[in-house]
Amino acid sequence: MTTEPMRAVPVPVPDPGPPLDYYLVLPRLDVRDPATTVEGIVVEEFTRHHDLTTTGLDSAGWTPDAGWWSSPALSLGMRTDPEVLARIVPTSRREAEDVYRALGGGQLPDEPLLRTHFLDHQPIATAPPLRLGPAQPPAGFHERRVYRVLFAKDLRAEQVANLRTAWRTPADGTLTSAASGRLDAHGDQLTWDLRRVGHSLAWCLDVTALLRTDATAALGSTLSELTNVLRQHGLIPVTTERFS
Known part of the structure; x- marks a missing residue:
């Protein structure tokens, strides 16, 4: 009678989550x-x-x-x-x-x-998502989400210019957006706009996600990456809200 050698069972490694x-x-x-x-x-x-x-x-x-x-x-x-x-x-x-x-x-x-x-x-107080934009997603998408990340501090003109270059902001972008970008991944579409807001909170980043897939994890990674890019440019994140 022969026996097969025991095989090591992989031990799951906990996801450490985003870095601090x-x-x-x-x-x-x-x-x-x-x-x-x-x-x-x-x-x-x-x-x-x-x-x-x-x-x-x-x-x-x-x-x-x-x-x-x-x-x-x-x-x-x-x-x-x-x-x-x-x-x-x-x-x-x-x-x-x-x-x-x-x-x-x-x-x-x-x-x-x-x-x-x-x-x-x-x-940090939360509330049910508010409605910003149409209730139904465009044809071909099963869900539309809109997030707003609020930031404190300010950006210099050259920092905004760097963001516009990195995000490939169109030269004819909207007057209310200082910089904007777009990402298409596996059929999902993400667009974002950086704007000045209020008096005490200097900036906000509005991110619109049109989803064809169940991409919550990928969406979370993108939100985290965009937030960190703005941290690298000197802004301090305050909160992330959802509008749809």
């Missing part, structure tokens, strides 16, 4: 010292409903003297207080690692460990 968002905190203007260009680091992560709308925000801050601390008040100020907003710079994890090391923190913890510092979840 990183920000640098600059000293106040009245105490800014050329030798100390960064005061600390903030790490954030939005929680989302199954339809991709924002339900809450987790965050943690770090400074050399205090270590890691839960930072919901600072995260709120980053989006509502002009003085705090002026001191916040969106950054990448790689740059955050360099700053953390330069400020004496050593090696920046990996993201699962950073999440253990999220002690005070900040809920």
Whole structure:
């Protein structure tokens, strides 16, 4: 009697989800010292409903003297207080690692460990989707969704020009849109427009998805990528709403 050798059973690896968002905190203007260009680091992560709308925000801050601390008040100020907003710079994890090391923190913890510092979840109010545009999708599509991502801070003219180039915005685009783009994938169509809004919230990104497939996961990835592109240009995401 012979037996077959045992085969290793693959162990599913949990999906870590989108990477965390990183920000640098600059000293106040009245105490800014050329030798100390960064005061600390903030790490954030939005929680989302199954339809991709924002339900809450987790965050943690770090400074050399205090270590890691839960930072919901600072995260709120980053989006509502002009003085705090002026001191916040969106950054990448790689740059955050360099700053953390330069400020004496050593090696920046990996993201699962950073999440253990999220002690005070900040809920963000949600509401059923509003209707923006026609109720029915065009012929050939089974669903039409419209999302709006709100951002704080401002963009310089050259940053808008860079976005227009990267997104291949038509030269004859609408007057209400500063930059726009389009993506066709597997029969689904996504279009987006960047606009100025309000007085306290500087910009919004409206994303319209016409779906032929069950593409919620791909749509979520695209929303995340577009949001991160605008973070890289200096904006701070506030919330993601759904309008249809």
